[in-house]
Amino acid sequence: MxxxxxxxxxxxxxxxxxxxxxxxxxxxxxxxxxxxxxxxxxxxxxxxxxxxxxxxxxxxxxxxxxxxxxxxxxxxxxxxxxxxxxxxxxxxxxxxxxxxxxxxxxxxxxxxxxxxxxxxxxxxxxxxxxxxxxxxxxxxxxxxxxxxxxxxxxxxxxxxxxxxxxxxxxxxxxxxxxxxxxxxxxxxxxxxxxxxxxxxxxxxxxxxxxxxxxxxxxxxxxxxxxxxxxxWDAEEFLATVQRERATHAFVVPTMINTVLALPNARDYDLSGLRQLIYGAAPMSPARIRAAWDLFGPVLSQGYGCGETTSGVLFLSTEDHRRAIDGEDEELLLSCGRPLAEADVLIVDETGAQVPDGAIGEIAVRGPDVVPGYHNEPALTAETFRDGWFLTGDLARRRSDGYVFIVDRRKDMIISGGFNIYAVEVEAVLHQHPDVYEAAVVGVPDDQWGEAVKAVVVPRDGAALTGAQLVAFCAERLARMKKPRSVDFVTALPHSPNGKIDRRAIREPYWAGAERRVH
The missing domain is CATH 3.40.50.980 (Rossmann fold)
Known part of the structure:
Protein backbone atom coordinates (compact mmCIF):
# COMPACT_ATOMS: atom_id res chain seq x y z
CA MET A 1 0.00 0.00 0.00
CA TRP A 232 -5.54 31.96 13.50
CA ASP A 233 -7.24 35.32 13.20
CA ALA A 234 -11.00 35.43 13.70
CA GLU A 235 -11.68 38.18 11.18
CA GLU A 236 -9.34 36.66 8.59
CA PHE A 237 -11.18 33.36 9.03
CA LEU A 238 -14.48 35.04 8.12
CA ALA A 239 -12.81 36.89 5.24
CA THR A 240 -11.42 33.57 3.96
CA VAL A 241 -14.83 31.90 4.12
CA GLN A 242 -16.21 34.74 2.03
CA ARG A 243 -13.30 35.17 -0.40
CA GLU A 244 -12.65 31.47 -1.05
CA ARG A 245 -16.32 30.47 -0.98
CA ALA A 246 -15.40 27.80 1.55
CA THR A 247 -17.95 25.04 1.92
CA HIS A 248 -16.50 23.34 5.00
CA ALA A 249 -14.32 24.28 7.97
CA PHE A 250 -12.73 22.50 10.91
CA VAL A 251 -12.10 24.58 14.07
CA VAL A 252 -11.79 24.24 17.84
CA PRO A 253 -14.37 25.86 20.16
CA THR A 254 -11.94 28.58 21.23
CA MET A 255 -11.83 29.77 17.62
CA ILE A 256 -15.61 29.94 17.45
CA ASN A 257 -15.61 31.94 20.69
CA THR A 258 -13.28 34.55 19.18
CA VAL A 259 -15.47 34.82 16.08
CA LEU A 260 -18.59 35.32 18.20
CA ALA A 261 -16.84 38.17 20.02
CA LEU A 262 -16.34 40.15 16.80
CA PRO A 263 -18.77 43.08 16.55
CA ASN A 264 -18.70 42.91 12.74
CA ALA A 265 -19.05 39.14 12.33
CA ARG A 266 -22.35 39.53 10.47
CA ASP A 267 -20.78 41.80 7.86
CA TYR A 268 -19.30 38.77 6.06
CA ASP A 269 -21.03 36.56 3.52
CA LEU A 270 -20.97 33.07 5.03
CA SER A 271 -23.70 31.66 2.79
CA GLY A 272 -21.35 29.24 1.01
CA LEU A 273 -20.50 27.40 4.25
CA ARG A 274 -22.32 24.07 4.44
CA GLN A 275 -20.46 22.40 7.32
CA LEU A 276 -18.61 23.79 10.35
CA ILE A 277 -17.11 20.97 12.37
CA TYR A 278 -15.76 21.73 15.84
CA GLY A 279 -13.68 19.34 17.87
CA ALA A 280 -10.70 18.84 20.22
CA ALA A 281 -12.87 20.14 23.09
CA PRO A 282 -16.60 20.38 23.82
CA MET A 283 -18.51 23.64 23.59
CA SER A 284 -21.12 24.93 26.03
CA PRO A 285 -24.78 24.84 24.89
CA ALA A 286 -25.02 28.64 25.04
CA ARG A 287 -22.05 28.99 22.67
CA ILE A 288 -23.47 26.35 20.34
CA ARG A 289 -26.74 28.26 20.07
CA ALA A 290 -24.90 31.53 19.41
CA ALA A 291 -22.78 29.88 16.71
CA TRP A 292 -25.88 28.36 15.11
CA ASP A 293 -27.44 31.81 15.02
CA LEU A 294 -24.37 33.30 13.32
CA PHE A 295 -23.31 30.56 10.90
CA GLY A 296 -26.68 28.95 10.28
CA PRO A 297 -27.64 25.26 10.44
CA VAL A 298 -24.15 23.95 9.63
CA LEU A 299 -22.63 22.82 12.97
CA SER A 300 -21.39 19.32 13.75
CA GLN A 301 -19.03 18.00 16.44
CA GLY A 302 -16.33 15.34 16.42
CA TYR A 303 -14.76 13.53 19.38
CA GLY A 304 -11.46 11.69 19.11
CA CYS A 305 -7.74 11.87 19.87
CA GLY A 306 -4.33 10.96 18.55
CA GLU A 307 -4.72 7.38 19.76
CA THR A 308 -7.87 6.98 17.64
CA THR A 309 -6.42 8.82 14.61
CA SER A 310 -9.09 11.55 14.71
CA GLY A 311 -12.83 11.33 15.39
CA VAL A 312 -14.67 8.25 16.62
CA LEU A 313 -17.87 9.91 17.84
CA PHE A 314 -19.87 12.40 15.78
CA LEU A 315 -22.76 14.75 16.58
CA SER A 316 -24.31 15.62 13.24
CA THR A 317 -25.89 18.84 12.01
CA GLU A 318 -29.28 17.14 12.24
CA ASP A 319 -28.54 16.27 15.88
CA HIS A 320 -27.77 19.94 16.51
CA ARG A 321 -30.99 21.01 14.79
CA ARG A 322 -33.11 18.64 16.86
CA ALA A 323 -31.58 20.03 20.05
CA ILE A 324 -31.83 23.69 19.10
CA ASP A 325 -35.42 23.30 17.85
CA GLY A 326 -36.38 21.83 21.24
CA GLU A 327 -37.00 18.27 20.08
CA ASP A 328 -34.13 16.85 22.17
CA GLU A 329 -32.25 19.63 23.99
CA GLU A 330 -30.03 17.19 25.89
CA LEU A 331 -28.13 16.49 22.66
CA LEU A 332 -26.27 19.78 23.04
CA LEU A 333 -24.45 18.11 25.94
CA SER A 334 -23.53 15.02 23.88
CA CYS A 335 -20.39 14.30 21.89
CA GLY A 336 -22.36 12.10 19.49
CA ARG A 337 -22.58 8.49 18.39
CA PRO A 338 -19.92 6.13 16.96
CA LEU A 339 -18.51 7.16 13.59
CA ALA A 340 -17.61 4.90 10.66
CA GLU A 341 -15.76 1.73 11.69
CA ALA A 342 -15.18 2.60 15.36
CA ASP A 343 -16.60 0.43 18.15
CA VAL A 344 -17.26 2.48 21.29
CA LEU A 345 -18.21 1.09 24.70
CA ILE A 346 -18.64 2.56 28.19
CA VAL A 347 -16.83 0.20 30.55
CA ASP A 348 -16.11 -0.26 34.25
CA GLU A 349 -12.68 -0.75 35.85
CA THR A 350 -12.64 -4.42 34.82
CA GLY A 351 -13.36 -3.62 31.18
CA ALA A 352 -16.97 -4.84 31.32
CA GLN A 353 -19.63 -2.78 29.60
CA VAL A 354 -21.82 -0.81 32.03
CA PRO A 355 -25.59 -0.46 31.60
CA ASP A 356 -26.97 2.50 29.68
CA GLY A 357 -27.12 5.54 31.95
CA ALA A 358 -24.31 4.33 34.21
CA ILE A 359 -20.99 6.17 34.27
CA GLY A 360 -17.89 4.42 33.00
CA GLU A 361 -14.84 5.02 30.84
CA ILE A 362 -15.02 5.44 27.07
CA ALA A 363 -13.23 2.55 25.34
CA VAL A 364 -12.63 2.40 21.59
CA ARG A 365 -11.46 -0.24 19.15
CA GLY A 366 -11.25 -0.35 15.37
CA PRO A 367 -8.83 -0.01 12.46
CA ASP A 368 -8.16 3.62 13.36
CA VAL A 369 -6.99 2.82 16.93
CA VAL A 370 -3.19 2.84 17.23
CA PRO A 371 -1.29 -0.24 18.48
CA GLY A 372 0.32 1.69 21.34
CA TYR A 373 2.89 4.29 22.36
CA HIS A 374 6.42 4.63 21.04
CA ASN A 375 8.99 3.26 23.52
CA GLU A 376 6.34 3.10 26.30
CA PRO A 377 5.52 -0.59 26.92
CA ALA A 378 4.15 -0.06 30.44
CA LEU A 379 1.89 2.82 29.40
CA THR A 380 0.76 0.84 26.35
CA ALA A 381 -0.16 -2.15 28.52
CA GLU A 382 -2.07 0.12 30.90
CA THR A 383 -3.99 2.01 28.21
CA PHE A 384 -4.62 -0.65 25.54
CA ARG A 385 -6.37 -3.76 26.81
CA ASP A 386 -7.63 -6.70 24.75
CA GLY A 387 -7.75 -4.55 21.63
CA TRP A 388 -9.54 -1.63 23.32
CA PHE A 389 -8.09 1.85 23.91
CA LEU A 390 -9.11 3.33 27.27
CA THR A 391 -9.53 7.07 26.71
CA GLY A 392 -9.60 8.20 30.33
CA ASP A 393 -12.87 10.07 29.69
CA LEU A 394 -15.76 9.16 31.98
CA ALA A 395 -19.15 9.16 30.29
CA ARG A 396 -22.64 7.69 30.13
CA ARG A 397 -24.42 6.24 27.12
CA ARG A 398 -28.07 6.85 26.30
CA SER A 399 -30.16 3.93 25.06
CA ASP A 400 -30.14 5.35 21.53
CA GLY A 401 -26.32 5.40 21.44
CA TYR A 402 -25.52 9.04 22.22
CA VAL A 403 -22.53 9.47 24.54
CA PHE A 404 -22.31 12.18 27.22
CA ILE A 405 -18.94 12.98 28.82
CA VAL A 406 -19.22 13.76 32.51
CA ASP A 407 -15.60 13.99 33.68
CA ARG A 408 -12.05 12.78 32.98
CA ARG A 409 -10.24 10.05 34.78
CA LYS A 410 -6.92 11.61 33.86
CA ASP A 411 -5.84 15.02 35.05
CA MET A 412 -5.72 16.42 31.56
CA ILE A 413 -6.80 19.98 30.85
CA ILE A 414 -8.05 20.89 27.36
CA SER A 415 -7.48 24.59 26.81
CA GLY A 416 -8.05 26.03 23.35
CA GLY A 417 -7.83 22.55 21.86
CA PHE A 418 -4.41 21.80 23.42
CA ASN A 419 -3.90 18.95 25.91
CA ILE A 420 -2.15 20.10 29.09
CA TYR A 421 -1.27 17.86 32.01
CA ALA A 422 -1.41 19.14 35.57
CA VAL A 423 1.73 17.35 36.72
CA GLU A 424 3.88 19.07 34.10
CA VAL A 425 2.81 22.54 35.29
CA GLU A 426 3.05 21.52 38.94
CA ALA A 427 6.64 20.37 38.42
CA VAL A 428 7.57 23.88 37.31
CA LEU A 429 5.64 25.57 40.13
CA HIS A 430 7.52 23.46 42.66
CA GLN A 431 10.80 24.81 41.30
CA HIS A 432 9.91 28.24 42.71
CA PRO A 433 11.61 28.71 46.09
CA ASP A 434 8.54 30.34 47.67
CA VAL A 435 6.09 27.57 46.75
CA TYR A 436 5.45 25.02 49.48
CA GLU A 437 2.83 22.97 47.65
CA ALA A 438 0.86 23.40 44.44
CA ALA A 439 -1.93 21.75 42.48
CA VAL A 440 -3.10 22.54 38.97
CA VAL A 441 -6.65 22.00 37.70
CA GLY A 442 -8.74 23.01 34.71
CA VAL A 443 -11.50 25.51 35.43
CA PRO A 444 -14.36 26.71 33.19
CA ASP A 445 -13.44 29.46 30.76
CA ASP A 446 -15.80 31.02 28.21
CA GLN A 447 -13.05 31.62 25.65
CA TRP A 448 -10.71 28.64 26.09
CA GLY A 449 -13.15 25.94 27.24
CA GLU A 450 -10.89 25.28 30.20
CA ALA A 451 -8.19 27.46 31.71
CA VAL A 452 -5.16 26.37 33.70
CA LYS A 453 -5.62 27.29 37.37
CA ALA A 454 -2.81 26.98 39.93
CA VAL A 455 -3.81 26.55 43.56
CA VAL A 456 -0.74 27.28 45.68
CA VAL A 457 0.33 27.06 49.32
CA PRO A 458 3.18 29.61 49.79
CA ARG A 459 6.04 28.99 52.15
CA ASP A 460 5.72 30.70 55.53
CA GLY A 461 6.64 34.35 55.31
CA ALA A 462 6.83 34.43 51.51
CA ALA A 463 5.57 37.55 49.74
CA LEU A 464 4.42 35.80 46.59
CA THR A 465 2.02 37.09 43.92
CA GLY A 466 0.10 35.32 41.20
CA ALA A 467 1.75 37.46 38.52
CA GLN A 468 5.18 36.36 39.71
CA LEU A 469 4.25 32.68 39.45
CA VAL A 470 2.67 33.08 36.01
CA ALA A 471 5.83 34.84 34.76
CA PHE A 472 8.00 32.12 36.34
CA CYS A 473 6.06 29.41 34.48
CA ALA A 474 6.05 31.37 31.23
CA GLU A 475 9.85 31.23 31.19
CA ARG A 476 9.87 27.43 31.52
CA LEU A 477 6.77 26.18 29.70
CA ALA A 478 5.12 26.60 26.32
CA ARG A 479 2.80 29.58 26.43
CA MET A 480 -0.45 27.59 26.41
CA LYS A 481 0.67 25.58 29.46
CA LYS A 482 1.28 28.44 31.89
CA PRO A 483 -1.41 29.13 34.55
CA ARG A 484 -3.88 31.80 33.59
CA SER A 485 -4.69 32.47 37.23
CA VAL A 486 -3.38 31.59 40.69
CA ASP A 487 -5.29 31.14 43.93
CA PHE A 488 -3.43 31.08 47.24
CA VAL A 489 -4.62 28.81 50.07
CA THR A 490 -3.29 27.80 53.47
CA ALA A 491 -3.52 24.05 52.73
CA LEU A 492 -4.49 21.63 49.99
CA PRO A 493 -6.86 18.68 50.49
CA HIS A 494 -5.27 15.21 50.45
CA SER A 495 -6.72 11.76 49.94
CA PRO A 496 -6.31 9.05 52.62
CA ASN A 497 -3.17 7.77 50.90
CA GLY A 498 -1.57 11.19 51.14
CA LYS A 499 -1.94 12.28 47.50
CA ILE A 500 -3.30 15.71 46.61
CA ASP A 501 -7.04 15.37 45.96
CA ARG A 502 -7.42 17.24 42.66
CA ARG A 503 -11.08 16.30 42.39
CA ALA A 504 -11.83 18.10 45.67
CA ILE A 505 -9.82 21.11 44.49
CA ARG A 506 -11.56 21.19 41.11
CA GLU A 507 -15.12 20.70 42.36
CA PRO A 508 -15.88 24.25 43.62
CA TYR A 509 -14.78 25.78 40.32
CA TRP A 510 -17.14 23.52 38.36
CA ALA A 511 -20.12 23.76 40.71
CA GLY A 512 -23.17 24.73 38.67
CA ALA A 513 -21.48 24.19 35.29
CA GLU A 514 -23.75 22.65 32.64
CA ARG A 515 -21.22 19.96 31.80
CA ARG A 516 -18.25 18.62 33.68
CA VAL A 517 -16.00 19.07 30.64
CA HIS A 518 -16.79 22.60 29.50
Missing part, protein backbone atom coordinates in the same frame (compact mmCIF):
# COMPACT_ATOMS: atom_id res chain seq x y z
CA UNK A 2 1.01 3.62 -0.50
CA UNK A 3 -1.23 6.56 0.47
CA UNK A 4 0.50 8.86 -1.99
CA UNK A 5 -1.11 6.96 -4.85
CA UNK A 6 -4.41 8.66 -4.12
CA UNK A 7 -2.89 12.10 -4.64
CA UNK A 8 -1.40 10.89 -7.92
CA UNK A 9 -4.76 9.51 -8.99
CA UNK A 10 -6.58 12.78 -8.22
CA UNK A 11 -3.85 14.66 -10.08
CA UNK A 12 -4.50 12.46 -13.10
CA UNK A 13 -8.23 13.13 -12.94
CA UNK A 14 -8.04 16.93 -12.55
CA UNK A 15 -4.45 18.22 -12.61
CA UNK A 16 -5.44 21.89 -12.82
CA UNK A 17 -7.91 21.85 -9.91
CA UNK A 18 -6.74 23.56 -6.73
CA UNK A 19 -5.59 21.15 -4.04
CA UNK A 20 -3.99 23.45 -1.45
CA UNK A 21 -4.38 27.14 -0.62
CA UNK A 22 -2.28 28.72 2.14
CA UNK A 23 -1.83 32.48 2.21
CA UNK A 24 -0.50 33.56 -1.21
CA UNK A 25 0.43 29.99 -2.21
CA UNK A 26 -2.00 28.05 -4.40
CA UNK A 27 -1.11 24.53 -5.53
CA UNK A 28 -2.98 22.52 -8.13
CA UNK A 29 -3.19 18.76 -7.89
CA UNK A 30 -0.56 18.52 -10.61
CA UNK A 31 1.79 20.76 -8.63
CA UNK A 32 1.15 18.94 -5.35
CA UNK A 33 1.87 15.62 -7.02
CA UNK A 34 5.05 16.87 -8.70
CA UNK A 35 6.47 18.71 -5.67
CA UNK A 36 5.78 15.82 -3.30
CA UNK A 37 7.47 13.43 -5.73
CA UNK A 38 10.53 15.69 -5.90
CA UNK A 39 10.76 15.98 -2.11
CA UNK A 40 10.27 12.23 -1.69
CA UNK A 41 13.04 11.62 -4.23
CA UNK A 42 15.36 14.06 -2.42
CA UNK A 43 14.77 12.36 0.93
CA UNK A 44 15.46 8.95 -0.57
CA UNK A 45 18.59 10.46 -2.10
CA UNK A 46 19.80 11.29 1.42
CA UNK A 47 19.83 7.58 2.12
CA UNK A 48 16.49 7.37 3.93
CA UNK A 49 14.64 4.11 3.49
CA UNK A 50 11.20 2.78 4.38
CA UNK A 51 10.39 3.40 8.05
CA UNK A 52 13.03 6.09 8.69
CA UNK A 53 11.82 9.15 10.60
CA UNK A 54 11.54 12.75 9.40
CA UNK A 55 10.56 15.58 11.74
CA UNK A 56 8.85 18.88 10.92
CA UNK A 57 8.95 22.07 12.99
CA UNK A 58 7.13 24.95 11.34
CA UNK A 59 4.05 27.14 11.41
CA UNK A 60 1.25 26.38 8.96
CA UNK A 61 2.36 26.64 5.35
CA UNK A 62 1.72 24.83 2.06
CA UNK A 63 5.12 23.11 2.21
CA UNK A 64 4.02 21.18 5.30
CA UNK A 65 1.23 19.64 3.24
CA UNK A 66 3.65 18.77 0.44
CA UNK A 67 5.95 17.20 3.05
CA UNK A 68 3.21 14.97 4.43
CA UNK A 69 2.35 13.64 0.99
CA UNK A 70 6.06 13.17 0.15
CA UNK A 71 6.64 11.10 3.28
CA UNK A 72 3.71 8.84 2.44
CA UNK A 73 5.10 8.34 -1.07
CA UNK A 74 8.55 7.47 0.28
CA UNK A 75 7.23 5.15 2.99
CA UNK A 76 8.79 7.28 5.74
CA UNK A 77 7.50 8.06 9.23
CA UNK A 78 6.61 11.65 10.09
CA UNK A 79 7.34 13.15 13.52
CA UNK A 80 5.45 16.47 13.60
CA UNK A 81 6.65 18.82 16.32
CA UNK A 82 4.21 21.35 17.78
CA UNK A 83 5.60 24.71 16.67
CA UNK A 84 4.72 26.25 20.04
CA UNK A 85 6.96 23.98 22.14
CA UNK A 86 10.13 25.16 23.85
CA UNK A 87 13.74 24.17 23.09
CA UNK A 88 13.92 21.34 25.65
CA UNK A 89 10.61 19.84 24.51
CA UNK A 90 11.65 19.96 20.86
CA UNK A 91 14.98 18.32 21.72
CA UNK A 92 13.12 15.54 23.57
CA UNK A 93 10.87 14.89 20.57
CA UNK A 94 13.77 14.79 18.16
CA UNK A 95 15.62 12.31 20.38
CA UNK A 96 12.56 10.13 20.99
CA UNK A 97 11.59 10.00 17.32
CA UNK A 98 15.16 9.28 16.18
CA UNK A 99 14.50 11.62 13.26
CA UNK A 100 17.33 11.80 10.72
CA UNK A 101 15.99 14.83 8.85
CA UNK A 102 14.32 17.98 10.16
CA UNK A 103 12.33 20.37 7.98
CA UNK A 104 11.83 23.75 9.64
CA UNK A 105 11.21 27.42 8.87
CA UNK A 106 12.98 30.71 9.55
CA UNK A 107 10.86 31.39 12.62
CA UNK A 108 12.06 28.22 14.34
CA UNK A 109 15.73 28.13 13.39
CA UNK A 110 16.89 29.23 16.84
CA UNK A 111 14.80 26.52 18.48
CA UNK A 112 16.12 23.94 16.03
CA UNK A 113 19.69 25.07 16.60
CA UNK A 114 19.30 24.71 20.37
CA UNK A 115 17.51 21.36 20.13
CA UNK A 116 19.75 19.52 17.64
CA UNK A 117 22.73 18.51 19.87
CA UNK A 118 22.43 14.92 21.01
CA UNK A 119 19.81 13.98 18.39
CA UNK A 120 19.99 11.73 15.33
CA UNK A 121 19.28 14.59 12.91
CA UNK A 122 21.85 14.65 10.12
CA UNK A 123 20.17 17.05 7.68
CA UNK A 124 18.13 20.22 8.26
CA UNK A 125 16.10 21.62 5.37
CA UNK A 126 14.86 25.21 5.74
CA UNK A 127 11.53 25.96 4.09
CA UNK A 128 12.58 29.62 3.75
CA UNK A 129 15.95 29.14 2.08
CA UNK A 130 19.48 27.85 2.70
CA UNK A 131 21.24 28.80 5.92
CA UNK A 132 23.86 27.73 8.41
CA UNK A 133 21.89 24.61 9.38
CA UNK A 134 21.40 23.21 5.89
CA UNK A 135 19.96 23.56 2.40
CA UNK A 136 16.82 25.39 1.39
CA UNK A 137 13.58 23.65 0.49
CA UNK A 138 13.22 25.19 -2.98
CA UNK A 139 16.80 24.27 -3.91
CA UNK A 140 16.23 20.75 -2.61
CA UNK A 141 13.21 20.31 -4.90
CA UNK A 142 14.92 21.94 -7.87
CA UNK A 143 17.88 19.58 -7.58
CA UNK A 144 15.72 16.49 -7.32
CA UNK A 145 14.59 14.27 -10.18
CA UNK A 146 10.99 14.44 -11.34
CA UNK A 147 8.91 11.28 -11.59
CA UNK A 148 6.74 9.18 -9.31
CA UNK A 149 8.03 7.79 -6.00
CA UNK A 150 6.03 4.81 -4.75
CA UNK A 151 7.47 2.78 -1.86
CA UNK A 152 5.25 -0.17 -0.99
CA UNK A 153 4.35 -0.24 2.73
CA UNK A 154 2.63 -2.63 5.10
CA UNK A 155 -0.36 -1.56 7.17
CA UNK A 156 1.73 -2.06 10.33
CA UNK A 157 4.46 0.35 9.22
CA UNK A 158 4.73 3.57 11.24
CA UNK A 159 3.26 6.55 9.39
CA UNK A 160 3.15 9.22 12.13
CA UNK A 161 4.57 9.53 15.63
CA UNK A 162 1.80 11.70 17.07
CA UNK A 163 3.26 13.35 20.17
CA UNK A 164 1.05 14.47 23.01
CA UNK A 165 1.48 14.96 26.76
CA UNK A 166 1.41 11.84 28.89
CA UNK A 167 0.03 11.18 32.37
CA UNK A 168 3.53 11.63 33.74
CA UNK A 169 3.77 15.07 32.16
CA UNK A 170 6.35 14.02 29.58
CA UNK A 171 5.61 13.98 25.88
CA UNK A 172 4.68 10.57 24.46
CA UNK A 173 3.93 9.45 20.91
CA UNK A 174 0.91 7.52 19.72
CA UNK A 175 2.16 5.27 16.91
CA UNK A 176 -0.17 5.88 13.98
CA UNK A 177 0.41 3.19 11.36
CA UNK A 178 -0.22 3.36 7.63
CA UNK A 179 -3.25 1.16 8.29
CA UNK A 180 -4.54 3.68 10.86
CA UNK A 181 -4.06 6.53 8.39
CA UNK A 182 -5.85 4.56 5.68
CA UNK A 183 -8.76 4.04 8.09
CA UNK A 184 -8.75 7.79 8.78
CA UNK A 185 -9.01 8.47 5.07
CA UNK A 186 -11.87 5.99 4.74
CA UNK A 187 -13.91 7.53 7.55
CA UNK A 188 -13.34 11.01 6.08
CA UNK A 189 -15.06 10.01 2.85
CA UNK A 190 -17.65 7.56 4.24
CA UNK A 191 -19.61 10.32 5.99
CA UNK A 192 -21.47 12.83 3.82
CA UNK A 193 -20.80 15.52 6.45
CA UNK A 194 -17.01 15.10 6.20
CA UNK A 195 -16.47 14.20 2.53
CA UNK A 196 -14.84 17.07 0.61
CA UNK A 197 -15.21 16.35 -3.10
CA UNK A 198 -14.58 18.26 -6.35
CA UNK A 199 -15.72 21.87 -6.09
CA UNK A 200 -15.77 21.74 -2.28
CA UNK A 201 -13.28 23.67 -0.18
CA UNK A 202 -12.42 23.02 3.48
CA UNK A 203 -10.72 25.50 5.80
CA UNK A 204 -8.24 23.92 8.22
CA UNK A 205 -7.77 26.52 10.92
CA UNK A 206 -5.36 24.95 13.41
CA UNK A 207 -1.87 23.44 13.09
CA UNK A 208 -1.94 20.96 10.19
CA UNK A 209 0.81 18.99 11.90
CA UNK A 210 -1.80 17.83 14.41
CA UNK A 211 -5.61 17.52 14.58
CA UNK A 212 -6.36 20.11 11.91
CA UNK A 213 -4.28 18.17 9.41
CA UNK A 214 -6.13 14.91 9.95
CA UNK A 215 -8.65 15.54 7.11
CA UNK A 216 -5.98 16.28 4.47
CA UNK A 217 -5.67 12.89 2.79
CA UNK A 218 -9.43 12.44 2.79
CA UNK A 219 -9.74 15.75 0.95
CA UNK A 220 -7.13 14.70 -1.61
CA UNK A 221 -8.68 11.25 -2.04
CA UNK A 222 -12.06 12.79 -2.86
CA UNK A 223 -10.66 15.63 -5.01
CA UNK A 224 -11.53 18.66 -2.88
CA UNK A 225 -9.41 21.64 -1.86
CA UNK A 226 -7.73 22.20 1.52
CA UNK A 227 -7.47 25.85 2.61
CA UNK A 228 -4.82 26.06 5.33
CA UNK A 229 -4.79 29.20 7.48
CA UNK A 230 -1.19 30.38 8.14
CA UNK A 231 -2.30 31.40 11.64
Missing amino acids: NLGRYVRRSAGHHPDAEAVVCGPVRLTYGELDDQSDRLASALCGLGLTRGDRVATLAANRAELVVTEVALYKAGLARAPVNARLGDAEVAHLLRESEAQVLLTDAGHLDTARAALPGTSVKTVIDYDGPGDLGPGYADTLAGSAAGPVDVDCDEQDVAVLHFTSGSTGRLKAAVQTYGNRLALMRKSVMNADTRIGPGERQILAGPVTHASGMPLMGVFFAGGCAIVLPH
